[in-house]
Structure formats: structure tokens, C-alpha cells
Amino acid sequence: MRDASFLLLVFLALTGCRSLDVPPRQESLDRIRRAEKVIAEARPSVHIIGKALMVRRDVQLRVRLDAVNRILRQFSGNRSDDFTFLFTGDHPLVTREFLVPLSVDLDSGTVSVNIKNMEVRSEGDSLRLFLRATGRGKLHLTGKAIATAHVSPDLFVRADDSVILRFAVARNGDIVLAPGYDSLALEMTFTVRIFSMEIPWKHVEYFPARSILPPIRLPVSIGDIVGNAEDRYSERFKSTRLIDISVKLINDFIVLEGRFDWEDREGR
Amino acid sequence: MRSAAVLVACCLIVAGAFGCALVREIAGVEFDKEAFDLARQAKVLELHAERLARQAKTLANNDILEKTDFLFLISEDGVQAFADRLDSITDTLDDQTSYTIRHVRVSLQDGAAFATIDAHVNARGYGVGIDVVMDAILVFTLREQGVVEGRFELFNISPKITKEGIFLGNEELLENILRRELAEIGRKLPVFQVPVTMPGIVPIKGTRVEVITRPRFVLTSPNRLARYRLRLVHSLFFDGKALLAFSLEEITVE
Structure with missing residues (x-):
């Protein structure tokens, strides 16, 4: 029966009983004219904006600094223990002539630091991270002074200290903001108690910024598709990565450009 | 098979009536x-x-x-x-x-x-x-x-x-x-x-750094989990490029 109906349909097609429904030429020409008029009116304003958006490679990502700062704000605030120093060794902290020669070594102790504020600002060609933190803890001191010390709560990373942030694309396509090799000055104010006297003492340590601040991964990844079972063809999109990358700061945006490389990475 | 034959026969009658159409259509005019x-x-x-x-x-x-917040130009x-x-x-x-x-x-x-x-x-x-x-x-x-x-x-x-x-x-x-x-x-x-x-959940690995110079210390920061919610607010097209505009709607860090 199926063969018979197919024969019939082919036959009907051949005899012209079925024809394609094509609108008359004049009707189409009128529609074309009307559409072209609308396009001519709307296009100039859109075209000017488009021309100003330059993409030299396959893709350009613009990240607004304000968005980065909103993310960073979530990494600071009222939580405790953003990072912790666990001191394990002797270190001359205090050496001072005070009635009698006084020297105190840092023996051990823990300082928990809470980041109060992090902010990125563009300065010239670089992106700088400004950071403020406070901390508290107890240090055990040894030395000539009969003393125990605690760290007063105003331990902070100096407000004028900043580190250069690097905006990078990891091999897996993740976009991260990571500090460079700069050091952060961590200024600690101790109060050393000797008998009933309290002697304030300021001490500055320099730490590599990248050991304090982990790279912050932004919610954007360029490259390999995270496939799932629904995507029947996701395999075809898997061997992608961004190459030939450039990063610039333009006004209040971090601008990253790159090309997609579709070659199979396994083969290289 | 009989019904098929009947159908074909009917068609032949119809085709007979429109024979000229058959010729024209075969020519494609x-x-x-x-x-x-x-x-x-x-x-x-x-x-x-x-x-x-x-x-x-x-x-x-x-x-x-x-x-x-995030603009993609492709x-x-x-x-x-x-x-x-x-x-x-x-x-x-x-x-x-x-x-x-x-x-x-x-x-x-x-x-x-x-x-x-x-x-x-x-x-x-x-x-x-x-x-x-x-x-x-x-x-x-x-x-x-x-x-x-x-x-x-x-x-x-x-x-x-x-x-x-x-x-x-x-x-x-x-x-x-x-x-x-x-x-x-x-x-x-x-x-x-x-x-x-645009991953919604981003784990951020904590750090552990052991400094052996003086003062000796171990610096640790905990693992964190950032949750982002982004929305594609605009897809715009220009001559030779597409612009996808995303806004960062929500961020929480645990």
C-alpha cells in the first residue's frame, strides 16, 4: 500500500496537481521595498556603534572593573580566617634598650587575618589590587623579657600597599585574576607585657602576595565546552582553546582578545 | 495491490484531463x-x-x-x-x-x-x-x-x-x-x-605555603566556593560581529 501511495504521490507531482505556493512577484517586490526603507532608517545609528567595537581576533571579552570589585567584595567582609599564619620558628621580633637590654624572640603563635576590603583599580597599563585586612592572635615569645604577647587587633596590610593583578587565561580556559610576584607588607602591632608594663611594638613582615591571595577564578571560561548528555554533538566542540591572547586595560574594562584553536590537542 | 491499481487508474484519468500540464511540468516551466x-x-x-x-x-x-559586566564580542x-x-x-x-x-x-x-x-x-x-x-x-x-x-x-x-x-x-x-x-x-x-x-559554581582552591626563612611560618587560606548567577541580557549584532552582554546578578562566597 505504501508503494502504491508513493506512486500516486509521484504521479500527482509529475502531473502538476501539486505546486509550490509562491507569492506573486509584485507582492514580494512591495514587501522588499517596505523592508528596505525600515533598514535604511534604523541602520546608521546601529552601524556607528558597531564600527566602534573592534574585534581583531575571533573573540573579545570585556570585563567591567566594577564587576570584578563586586566579586572581590564577596571575598572580603566579616568572615574570619581568610588566611592564617602559623608561626613555627624563632625570630627576633623585639630588641630594644628599655631600662635593661630587652630582646624577645617569636617562638610560636597563630594569627588569623580577616580581609576587610579588596578593590581593583586601573593605574595606567596595570591593574592594581588594594587590600586592607585586620587580624588577631596570640604569639608566644621567649627571651630575656618575661613576657607573653598578643597581637593587637589592628594588624593590617597597609592601605597604600597594592599588588599588580594579572588577568590570565588558564590552560583549561578559566579566566583568573592572580597577583603577580609583588610582596605585600603586613604590619603587625604587638603589645609586649613586661611585668605590669605594656610596650607597644610595630613589626613589618613582607609576604609574597600570591601566597596570601589565591587566584580568583571569574565566572567565565573560554575554550573547551562543558559537555553533557543532552548535547549530542558536543564532542565536535571539545578541542577548542584560546590562543594568541592579548590583555589590555581600556578605560574601566579589562579587554581580552584571542583566537580559537580547533586543532585536536591530543595530536600535538 | 488491487487498491493501488485503482488509485493509479484514477490518476491516469486525471492526467488525461490535464495532459498539457504533465508536459509543462516535466519541462519544469x-x-x-x-x-x-x-x-x-x-x-x-x-x-x-x-x-x-x-x-x-x-x-x-x-x-x-x-x-x-561581561561583554563578549565574537x-x-x-x-x-x-x-x-x-x-x-x-x-x-x-x-x-x-x-x-x-x-x-x-x-x-x-x-x-x-x-x-x-x-x-x-x-x-x-x-x-x-x-x-x-x-x-x-x-x-x-x-x-x-x-x-x-x-x-x-x-x-x-x-x-x-x-x-x-x-x-x-x-x-x-x-x-x-x-x-x-x-x-x-x-x-x-x-x-x-x-x-559561564559556570555558576566556581571552586577556589585554598592555599598552603610553608615559609622556611625567618620567621618560619605556615600560611593557609581555606577552600572557597563562589556561586555566580549570570544572565544573558542582550544579544546584539553588527556588521561582522556579535555582541553578547551578560550581567552578574548574584555572587555568594561560602
């Missing part, structure tokens, strides 16, 4: 290719005009370029590279009809992104096939999993005619395709994935 092309062009331009006017309005009332070559990945995909429209994508050509214009899909549609049961050209608007969406994908919204299917009369005999198949809801066929077409992911 009944099909007005120019009218068909004009109709297709009209549809493309109408859609372009509608989208362009809408985009002009959006850009006039909105400082998208200055106020959007060149036409970049989008074409995604679309190229769909070449030679074979899939089914229904249990009798399959299609093979020969090539997808993308054109980014002020206001809209168009795709022209050259495909071969085949009626497997009868072993007949026809080349078609599908016209589609390209639409970008952000799926829940954070994957950005491009979908085709079909608005036109035409037979690909290189010379008149070429599709005679396959007209039934063509009609069968054209009669379908374009949206239904569009849903059957593969999507292409833009290699850009």
Missing part, C-alpha cells in the same frame, strides 16, 4: 524561480528590518556598552568557525525523513544574524532526496549549565534549484518538508556551542 527567490529575499529583509529596528531602540535607550569568522563544526551532521526529522547538513553559512549584519543551511533531505523509505536551503535567524542563549549556545530559528525552506525541473519527482518530499511547521524542523536541527562557559 511551471516553476517561477525568480518569484521564489524574490519571496525568499522579501522574507529575509522583513526579518532583518524588524530586528534592526528593535536593536536600534535597545541601543538608544540603554548604555549597554558601558554598564554591562567576530563573524569566530561564529562561522562554530557553525563549521556542524558540517556533515546527519540526523532525522521523523522516522522516514533524514537530513544531512552540507554547510552552514553565517552572516552577521547590523541588527540580526542570519544562517543559510545547505542540507540534503532524504526520504529513506522511498530512496529519494532533495537539496534544500534553509534560512534561519541565529539566536544565542545561555543554558542553565552555563553553556552559551547558538540556535537556528528557521523562517524559510527552499528547494535548491540549479536548473529548472531539477526537483521533479522529489516534489512530494519537498512539499512534505515545506508543509511542516518550520519551528518543528528548527527544533530538530543541532545547536552549536560557543566555546564560552
Whole structure:
């Protein structure tokens, strides 16, 4: 029966009983004219904006600094223990002539630091991270002074200290903001108690910024598709990565450009 | 088989009455290719005009370029590279009809992104096939999993005619395709994935650094989990480029 109906349909097609429904030429020409008029009116304003958006490679990502700062704000605030120093060794902290020669070594102790504020600002060609933190803890001191010390709560990373942030694309396509090799000055104010006297003492340590601040991964990844079972063809999109990358700061945006490389990475 | 014979006989009677039509159709002179092309062009331009006017309005009332958190600009070559990945995909429209994508050509214009899909549609049961050209608007969406994908919204299917009369005999198949809801066929077409992911949950690994110089200390920071919620607020198109604008709606860090 199926063969018979197919024969019939082919036959009907051949005899012209079925024809394609094509609108008359004049009707189409009128529609074309009307559409072209609308396009001519709307296009100039859109075209000017488009021309100003330059993409030299396959893709350009613009990240607004304000968005980065909103993310960073979530990494600071009222939580405790953003990072912790666990001191394990002797270190001359205090050496001072005070009635009698006084020297105190840092023996051990823990300082928990809470980041109060992090902010990125563009300065010239670089992106700088400004950071403020406070901390508290107890240090055990040894030395000539009969003393125990605690760290007063105003331990902070100096407000004028900043580190250069690097905006990078990891091999897996993740976009991260990571500090460079700069050091952060961590200024600690101790109060050393000797008998009933309290002697304030300021001490500055320099730490590599990248050991304090982990790279912050932004919610954007360029490259390999995270496939799932629904995507029947996701395999075809898997061997992608961004190459030939450039990063610039333009006004209040971090601008990253790159090309997609579709070659199979396994083969290289 | 008897009923088949009856049907064929009826057709022969009908054909007898319209014998001249049979001759004309075999020669292919009944099909007005120019009218068909004009109709297709009209549809493309109408859609372009509608989208362009809408985009002009959006850009006039909105400082998208200055106020959007994440902007992705993808060149036409970049989008074409995604679309190229769909070449030679074979899939089914229904249990009798399959299609093979020969090539997808993308054109980014002020206001809209168009795709022209050259495909071969085949009626497997009868072993007949026809080349078609599908016209589609390209639409970008952000799926829940954070994957950005491009979908085709079909608005036109035409037979690909290189010379008149070429599709005679396959007209039934063509009609069968054209009669379908374009949206239904569009849903059957593969999507292409833009290699850009907006992950909602981002683990941030803590650090542990042991410093052995004086003072000796171990510096640790805990693992964190950042939760981001992004929304694709605008897909805008310009000559040779697509702009996807995402806003960061929510961030929490645990």
C-alpha cells in the first residue's frame, strides 16, 4: 500500500496537481521595498556603534572593573580566617634598650587575618589590587623579657600597599585574576607585657602576595565546552582553546582578545 | 495491490484531463524561480528590518556598552568557525525523513544574524532526496549549565534549484518538508556551542605555603566556593560581529 501511495504521490507531482505556493512577484517586490526603507532608517545609528567595537581576533571579552570589585567584595567582609599564619620558628621580633637590654624572640603563635576590603583599580597599563585586612592572635615569645604577647587587633596590610593583578587565561580556559610576584607588607602591632608594663611594638613582615591571595577564578571560561548528555554533538566542540591572547586595560574594562584553536590537542 | 491499481487508474484519468500540464511540468516551466527567490529575499529583509529596528531602540535607550559586566564580542569568522563544526551532521526529522547538513553559512549584519543551511533531505523509505536551503535567524542563549549556545530559528525552506525541473519527482518530499511547521524542523536541527562557559559554581582552591626563612611560618587560606548567577541580557549584532552582554546578578562566597 505504501508503494502504491508513493506512486500516486509521484504521479500527482509529475502531473502538476501539486505546486509550490509562491507569492506573486509584485507582492514580494512591495514587501522588499517596505523592508528596505525600515533598514535604511534604523541602520546608521546601529552601524556607528558597531564600527566602534573592534574585534581583531575571533573573540573579545570585556570585563567591567566594577564587576570584578563586586566579586572581590564577596571575598572580603566579616568572615574570619581568610588566611592564617602559623608561626613555627624563632625570630627576633623585639630588641630594644628599655631600662635593661630587652630582646624577645617569636617562638610560636597563630594569627588569623580577616580581609576587610579588596578593590581593583586601573593605574595606567596595570591593574592594581588594594587590600586592607585586620587580624588577631596570640604569639608566644621567649627571651630575656618575661613576657607573653598578643597581637593587637589592628594588624593590617597597609592601605597604600597594592599588588599588580594579572588577568590570565588558564590552560583549561578559566579566566583568573592572580597577583603577580609583588610582596605585600603586613604590619603587625604587638603589645609586649613586661611585668605590669605594656610596650607597644610595630613589626613589618613582607609576604609574597600570591601566597596570601589565591587566584580568583571569574565566572567565565573560554575554550573547551562543558559537555553533557543532552548535547549530542558536543564532542565536535571539545578541542577548542584560546590562543594568541592579548590583555589590555581600556578605560574601566579589562579587554581580552584571542583566537580559537580547533586543532585536536591530543595530536600535538 | 488491487487498491493501488485503482488509485493509479484514477490518476491516469486525471492526467488525461490535464495532459498539457504533465508536459509543462516535466519541462519544469511551471516553476517561477525568480518569484521564489524574490519571496525568499522579501522574507529575509522583513526579518532583518524588524530586528534592526528593535536593536536600534535597545541601543538608544540603554548604555549597554558601558554598564554591562561581561561583554563578549565574537567576530563573524569566530561564529562561522562554530557553525563549521556542524558540517556533515546527519540526523532525522521523523522516522522516514533524514537530513544531512552540507554547510552552514553565517552572516552577521547590523541588527540580526542570519544562517543559510545547505542540507540534503532524504526520504529513506522511498530512496529519494532533495537539496534544500534553509534560512534561519541565529539566536544565542545561555543554558542553565552555563553553556552559551547558538540556535537556528528557521523562517524559510527552499528547494535548491540549479536548473529548472531539477526537483521533479522529489516534489512530494519537498512539499512534505515545506508543509511542516518550520519551528518543528528548527527544533530538530543541532545547536552549536560557543566555546564560552559561564559556570555558576566556581571552586577556589585554598592555599598552603610553608615559609622556611625567618620567621618560619605556615600560611593557609581555606577552600572557597563562589556561586555566580549570570544572565544573558542582550544579544546584539553588527556588521561582522556579535555582541553578547551578560550581567552578574548574584555572587555568594561560602
